Amino acid sequence: MSGIYGVERFTSRRENYQTVEREVVEEADVCIIGSGAAGAVLAKKFGDAGKSVVLLEKGGYYEGEDMNQRDEDMIPLLWKNAGAQLNDTLNVAIGQGSCLGGSTVINDAVCFPIPPITRRQWRELGVEISDEEWDRATGEVSREIHVTKVREDELNRNNLMLKRGCEAMGFTVHYSNSRNCVNCMRCGLCHLGCHYETKQDMKVTYIHRALNTPNSRIRVYCNCSAEKVQHSGGAVEKVQGEFRDREGRTLHRIDVRARLVVVAAGAIASSELLLRNSIAPEKAGLGLSLHPVAFVLGEFPFEIRGNQGITMAYTLHQFGVTNGVEDGGFLIEAIYLPPFQFSLQVSVSGERHAEMMRKYNNFTMAFAFPRDHPTGRILLTERGAVRISYALDAKGLEDVARGIEILARMWFRLGATRVVTSHWTKPILTKEGEVPELVSAVLNDSKNLLLVSAHPQGGNRMGDDPHRCVVDSNCRVYGFKNLFVCDASVFPTAVGVNPQLTVMALATIMSERINRLWEG
Amino acid sequence: MLVNSKISGRIRGKDNNAVRGFDVTGYLEIRGLRAKVGSARTDENGAFEIQFSPSDYTPEDELMVSIQIEDTEGRVVIDTPKKKNTTGRIDFQMKPGRGPTVKDESDIYSGGLSRLVSAYSNLHENIDPSRDDVKESLGSLISVVKRWKEYRDELARTCGLEVIQVPKQPRKEEHDHVSRWDEAVLPS
Numbered sequence: 037m038s039g040i041y042g043v044e045r046f047t048s049r050r051e052n053y054q055t056v057e058r059e060v061v062e063e064a065d066v067c068i069i070g071s072g073a074a075g076a077v078l079a080k081k082f083g084d085a086g087k088s089v090v091l092l093e094k095g096g097y098y099e100g101e102d103m104n105q106r107d108e109d110m111i112p113l114l115w116k117n118a119g120a121q122l123n124d125t126l127n128v129a130i131g132q133g134s135c136l137g138g139s140t141v142i143n144d145a146v147c148f149p150i151p152p153i154t155r156r157q158w159r160e161l162g163v164e165i166s167d168e169e170w171d172r173a174t175g176e177v178s179r180e181i182h183v184t185k186v187r188e189d190e191l192n193r194n195n196l197m198l199k200r201g202c203e204a205m206g207f208t209v210h211y212s213n214s215r216n217c218v219n220c221m222r223c224g225l226c227h228l229g230c231h232y233e234t235k236q237d238m239k240v241t242y243i244h245r246a247l248n249t250p251n252s253r254i255r256v257y258c259n260c261s262a263e264k265v266q267h268s269g270g271a272v273e274k275v276q277g278e279f280r281d282r283e284g285r286t287l288h289r290i291d292v293r294a295r296l297v298v299v300a301a302g303a304i305a306s307s308e309l310l311l312r313n314s315i316a317p318e319k320a321g322l323g324l325s326l327h328p329v330a331f332v333l334g335e336f337p338f339e340i341r342g343n344q345g346i347t348m349a350y351t352l353h354q355f356g357v358t359n360g361v362e363d364g365g366f367l368i369e370a371i372y373l374p375p376f377q378f379s380l381q382v383s384v385s386g387e388r389h390a391e392m393m394r395k396y397n398n399f400t401m402a403f404a405f406p407r408d409h410p411t412g413r414i415l416l417t418e419r420g421a422v423r424i425s426y427a428l429d430a431k432g433l434e435d436v437a438r439g440i441e442i443l444a445r446m447w448f449r450l451g452a453t454r455v456v457t458s459h460w461t462k463p464i465l466t467k468e469g470e471v472p473e474l475v476s477a478v479l480n481d482s483k484n485l486l487l488v489s490a491h492p493q494g495g496n497r498m499g500d501d502p503h504r505c506v507v508d509s510n511c512r513v514y515g516f517k518n519l520f521v522c523d524a525s526v527f528p529t530a531v532g533v534n535p536q537l538t539v540m541a542l543a544t545i546m547s548e549r550i551n552r553l554w555e556g
Numbered sequence: 557m558l559v560n561s562k563i564s565g566r567i568r569g570k571d572n573n574a575v576r577g578f579d580v581t582g583y584l585e586i587r588g589l590r591a592k593v594g595s596a597r598t599d600e601n602g603a604f605e606i607q608f609s610p611s612d613y614t615p616e617d618e619l620m621v622s623i624q625i626e627d628t629e630g631r632v633v634i635d636t637p638k639k640k641n642t643t644g645r646i647d648f649q650m651k652p653g654r655g656p657t658v659k660d661e662s663d664i665y666s667g668g669l670s671r672l673v674s675a676y677s678n679l680h681e682n683i684d685p686s687r688d689d690v691k692e693s694l695g696s697l698i699s700v701v702k703r704w705k706e707y708r709d710e711l712a713r714t715c716g717l718e719v720i721q722v723p724k725q726p727r728k729e730e731h732d733h734v735s736r737w738d739e740a741v742l743p744s
Contacts, residue, residue: 045662048727102664105721108672108704109665118675124684126693193742218572219602221649221735223720231722232651232733234572282667343715344737345647375711376704385696393707396715397740421681483689 038247040136042097042258043279043287050099051247056279060290062255064090067275067294069262069309072138073539074523075300076238077177079254080246081547085554088253089246090292092277094301095135097258099239103229107376110228112282114142119377121304123412123426128328128487129380130424132302135229136258137239139302140536143490144226144348144371145215145235147183148533149174150541151357161528162500164509165545173544174537180245181216181236183537188212190220192345197334197400198370201446202352209359210352213369216536222345227374260290265297265313265519272297272519296518296550298511300543303525307414307495308422310521316496316506316513323494324412325530326426328487329403330436330478331371331381333456334447339397342372355438357407357532366406366435367533368443373401382456383463383486392456399456400447403488404439407532408432410494428482436485437478444471458486491524491535498526510553511546522546563623564605565648567598572651574602577628582606585620585638621646634732639719643738651733658727665724669705676701 039052041060046053065087068075079091098113112118116134123130133139155170177183191199191212202210216236226235233240246254257277264276275297279288299306303324310320352368353359373381375396382392412426428436444455448468455465461484462470462477478485499505502514511522524539531538563582569575581595594606620638627633633652676698683690712718719736723729 044664047661048658096664098664101726104665104724104726105717106665106724108669108708109724110668112668112671112675113664118672120672120675120679122679122682124682124690125687126679126683126690126697193740196742219566219568219574221651221733222647222737223649223735231726232572232735234568234651282664282671338743339643339740340742341716341737341740343717344739375708375715375717379704379707379711380697380700385700389700390707393711394714396711417681419681423682423684 038252038254040097040247040256040258043281044096044259049097051244053097056257056288059288060257062090062290062292064088064292064294065296066090067092067292067297069275069297069299070138070301070305070523071136071243071256072133072238072300072302072523073140073536074543076137076242076246077540077543078298078300078522078547080242081544082551083246083249083252083254085551089255090294091254091256092260092262092275092290092292093136093256093258094261095133095258097136098229100229100231100233103231105223105225105228105231107228107374111376114229123424125427125483127483127485128326128426128489130304130326130489130492132304132492136256137237137243139490140237141229141239142227143536145217146348146534147178147214147216147537148358150538151532153357153360153362154529154531158528162505162509163498163528164500169545170541173541176544177537177540181241181540182218183214183216185214186212186346186349190222190346191349192222192342192347193340194342194347194372194400195350195370197340197450198350198352198368198402201450204449205442205446207352207354209354210350213349213351215346215349220346224343224345224347224372225374226347227377257290262301262309265309265315267313267315267516267519270515271517296520298520298522300523302523303492303495304414304422304424306521306523306525308416310496310506311414311416315519319497319504319506321414321495323410323497323528324414324424324426325408325410325493325527326412326489327405327408327491327493327530328428328436328489329405330440330485330487331401331403331458332440332443332447333399333401334450334452335395335398335454335456336400336452337398340400341397342399342401343374343396347372364407364409364431364435365532366404366439368402368404368439370402381458381486381488383458383460402443404436404443406432406435406439407530410529412494414495433479433482437475440478441471441475444474460484460486493524493527493530493535496521496525497528499528510549520546520550560607561609561644562605562607563621563646563648565603565650567602567604567625567650567652570651570653574600576600576602579626580604580606581624582608583622583624583638584608585622586617623648625650625652627652634734636732636734636736639736641738643740645739645741647737647739649735654730654732657730661727673698673701
């Protein structure tokens with residue numbers, strides 16, 4: 037019987053839910069590891085094709101009514117490692133979801149299709165996916181998750197500031213984002229999960245439909261961390277996992293035997309799982325991109341209240357892959373962070389920090405994110421801890437510096453009294469004349485530039501070269517008959533835009549290909 | 557006196573789709589006296605707007621605003637509490653209907669803050685041990701996280717969250733789905 041299983045004791049949930057009380061042994065056609073943008077789509081598509089599916093999700097099952105809009109409650113429940121995931125030099129924070137629905141539950145719902153330049157470049161790198169496949173899959177996903185353009189009357193003051201700034205600077209390629217949200221309640225707390233379930237995340241769309249399709253055979257195990265992928269002779273024999281409570285204590289175990297296993301745990305966790313199980317050990321973890329963003333805030337003598345309303349609804353595309361830039365480039369997107377995350381971004385300390393926080397309503401905020409080259413690496417230490425080695429290369433740094441410069445000048449042009457950056461040695465500017473000094477600090481002292489990523493990609497590169505790539509164009513791991521990786525970790529380069537729609541489209545294409553292979 | 561003041565918003569149903577034909581009545585309370593300032597019916601987008609330009613209060617007056625929503629059959633589905641308004645522009649986003657209340661569930665929120673602090677404190681395993689500056693950065697990061705409890709309430713008030721947040725235990729306390737902001741008005 038289809039349903040969701042986990043270690044929490046719930047008495048009232050929309051889906052059929054049961055608490056796991058003992059060890060579990062499962063058999064299914066497909067075992068999927070991860071329930072985010074890829075795993076959820078795969079589960080539904082395999083289910084629709086009549087396959088039995090076991091879906092393992094490390095995080096918990098939380099519905100809208102559980103989302104209480106409080107940072108200290110929701111971040112530990114919904115974010116991977118309670119939001120504490122950083123690179124090994126601690127200057128890039130990497131946010132990912134860890135709950136049923138994955139990062140789609142905690143993102144800002146921004147949807148861009150994979151840009152034509154990225155598609156072509158990926159094909160040149162050996163990814164055999166045609167434009168027709170991308171278009172059809174993107175269209176299907178967009179309908180399933182209700183992608184619609186943000187209306188002019190939905191732009192909050194923070195987004196309007198970016199729009200005004202673009203106009204003041206004479207830029208011509210900037211417009212409202214599309215989002216997977218139906219009649220947003222505009223509470224501004226997308227990062228803490230959507231209490232109202234207007235955000236069309238994987239939990240309320242694909243997973244809900246997969247579970248409620250007549251005769252479906254989909255069992256979703258939450259609070260369940262996949263640990264071992266037991267394999268021999270190029271075939272996975274079983275997947276072993278552990279059910280853990282919120283404190284990380286192991287309560288029960290699960291063994292899953294499946295004809296086919298798909299790892300869809302997201303960039304970083306998918307590479308980690310492969311590395312832990314000696315799968316593609318020389319290749320897994322290489323080629324990580326992050327789209328690392330640098331926040332730039334402008335303080336104004338009037339209130340903006342940037343947290344009120346849709347926080348991420350407007351983008352400057354002028355310098356990005358969406359405007360024809362082939363190598364690197366960057367987008368500038370409006371955003372406003374909930375208070376706790378905001379407090380971590382203000383690169384000053386002590387009383388100065390408190391003073392800035394009291395001005396929360398008077399800031400405008402946006403970031404520049406580069407389409408960075410895949411130079412990062414995920415590795416395991418001798419003690420088995422994950423280490424993320426990442427630093428922007430010269431091109432990425434140049435792009436970030438240019439984006440920061442544009443934003444700093446933009447805020448001063450609009451009348452900002454101060455500009456706040458995320459560079460520790462140049463955190464505050466009081467006049468536009470200081471901007472060159474900031475740019476110089478970014479370019480010459482990058483280790484003091486605090487960056488944030490919500491788009492880790494790569495690590496299990498897709499392509500036609502089995503010596504350099506982890507998976508082929510069908511997402512099958514080289515050297516394996518029945519093991520696939522399908523998520524952002526297979527991207528051969530950064531996509532250049534917010535990636536969720538691309539991940540979902542990829543999963544749509546791959547599930548159909550695998551279903552066809554199966555039928556064949 | 558506030559001019560071009562308005563109460564606006566949008567109502568959607570349980571499925572998140574817009575609901576048409578709901579009646580919205582706006583009320584102001586000034587110096588303890590409650591008065592209806594206007595009414596509107598939601599359009600095909602679920603949107604409504606009530607403009608008002610009161611002439612009988614001063615900028616020093618506390619302006620308390622509330623609205624009442626009736627469905628197409630005249631049943632009151634939401635009656636919001638009165639709350640102070642500071643900008644003359646109030647945006648209400650609403651979704652009538654309440655979730656079921658349950659009393660005997662796991663407290664999923666317990667220990668959240670300590671998990672947050674320990675997650676940052678345990679980052680030592682994931683950083684480059686050869687770099688002293690990195691260890692120092694970690695110390696600063698942990699101290700900001702630890703201080704969160706000290707200033708979260710003040711910050712919630714500053715940014716208006718206390719008005720908008722659902723109850724701390726949403727499944728255990730009945731609550732309307734109303735997202736209400738006093739909108740700032742950008743200078744032209």
